Amino acid sequence: MSATTTAPAQAASTATATPPSPEHILQTGLAFWASKTLLSAVEMEVFTELARGPESLEVLTGRLGLHPRGSRDFLDALVALGFLDREDGSYRNTPSTDLFLDKHKPSYIGGMLEMANKRLYLQWGRLTIALRTGERQSEEPGEENLFAALYADPARLKGFLKAMTGISRGANLAIASKFPWAKYKTVADCGTAQGDLIVQVALKNTHLQGIGFDLPEVAPIFEEYVEENRLSSRVQFKPGSFFTDPLPKVDVIMMGHILHDWSLDEKKMLIRKAYEAVPEGGAFIAYDSIIDDDRRKNAFGLLMSLNMLVETPAGFDYTGADCQGWMKEAGFRETRVEHLVGPDSMVIGIK
């Protein structure tokens, strides 16, 4: 998502050009049209269907259960937006939608978009209320705890965990390569979800022993994924809650897209627990869509923080300086921020 991250600079320069133009305003204000078109295409499995081969308008309209009134506009809009190709009247996936939006491929990242389509789009529809009240806008009144509700429903949980893999893959690969793993022997990923971070780190660094730490409900989904990646001998699941249990004792503790879910006090508590879990010289890696310290460049990080506003009781995203301050407060002697991919960076604390 680096385009999202770099767009603001272009936008700002457009905005200050003479004479001022309304284009950026109208384009952004109506950007939900393109967004929802792609989300509906993912929901209706357009790309999974076309992964079987190119299809004509008529066949595709029937297979997808579309009404003829809108089907041609819908499919041609996907062509114009760069998500489908069309040749001699046959629609087919682009290389990137074929790789990332075909449900039958392990590279599928549509889970995040399924979640956006099912829940986030409507919750964001109540953004003004969230901004006025400071309260999350749950789709189900009375659903007090997002994560409790997610974990109580195995199908919904698997969808959520896969969504997390989809949105994290690029950052996970970067951490597996960029961090000086040769110095360490054991690592635990806390709030591991499907386990893609620990899997990518272990695949790239064959000397490491890894633990995925999460609530017990996650075990079967995690273990299936580890087995698919033939890592069962080096990567184990450890059930537990990072609220009520100590974290596993290892050389490196990782938390990916975890800290931003929680309040300031909860963030500090989690960082303290990470400090307690690692030995002298051990490391804590936290990654999120870290906001730039001046809070004016990483639009995606700031929007992600508004996403935490509409989705969680007290979560928010934060700058590298914020996180380094909390790490210092917990006792880490050395801290630094390193960019990963797109809007994501990692903050590293060394004990």
Add this chain to the structure above:
Amino acid sequence: MSATTTAPAQAASTATATPPSPEHILQTGLAFWASKTLLSAVEMEVFTELARGPESLEVLTGRLGLHPRGSRDFLDALVALGFLDREDGSYRNTPSTDLFLDKHKPSYIGGMLEMANKRLYLQWGRLTIALRTGERQSEEPGEENLFAALYADPARLKGFLKAMTGISRGANLAIASKFPWAKYKTVADCGTAQGDLIVQVALKNTHLQGIGFDLPEVAPIFEEYVEENRLSSRVQFKPGSFFTDPLPKVDVIMMGHILHDWSLDEKKMLIRKAYEAVPEGGAFIAYDSIIDDDRRKNAFGLLMSLNMLVETPAGFDYTGADCQGWMKEAGFRETRVEHLVGPDSMVIGIK
């Protein structure tokens, strides 16, 4: 909105680069975050407030009635998206948001975004249902006719008509300059709304006598706007329905963002009426977000057609070739398409 129109080409080239990247997919799928952030800012009149002068976070949070939990992220997200500037802790409008999103300026174009925020965002939330059924997704069940409902409520009508001015201004200015007006003496704009098209054409071409044709409810809003522009001596309102009444007899008939609202039969009926209204050598100008003939470039035009799907019983957007065909069928001897601004083009028929 040319950026919307040209984006697909960039997107397509990104998509076919090696290796495929998920960025364009994730960025588009979550683009509704930036969209809704801007729409909420327009709803809460952030830019109208800041047109009075720069303000600190604390003052602005109070004035706008924001909760402290999200206010800083919200305002900094608007900075990162290029809609606000921030210096020494003070927020201020950019030149373009100051010009186009301050409600007290005649250049305000936020009406379209207010409408998007109040109605379209939620209707688009039901896009999948619309695609499966072919039926519009009204926000109020039983509201059979969008326009009847709009015209029955004076406040809502004024909002809608101003929204139409906001989205049409650039195209209206282009038509006022590009069309060979010297050849003609009289012109009528049918479905004139607030009257910005006829006003811009008359301001630029001082020899013309103009008529704004629309339902009688529109008269006071139209006449106020014409008076503000000191055109009352040359531009008159004529009440009528383009369904049940003949169009005014003039040299040139114009319809801006009208044809796309209606079914194929209704489109052809309107074109036939335009043909009947003008003399030999007279002209008919229809403008919309005309889709390119190959239906693969003008993403905005295709998305606008999906907007007609969710908003109207049978409306759809069309290509220049489609419209020229209907004009030829109605009897126009000569037709051509000319680009205006952004996604908008005009189709001209000469009798």
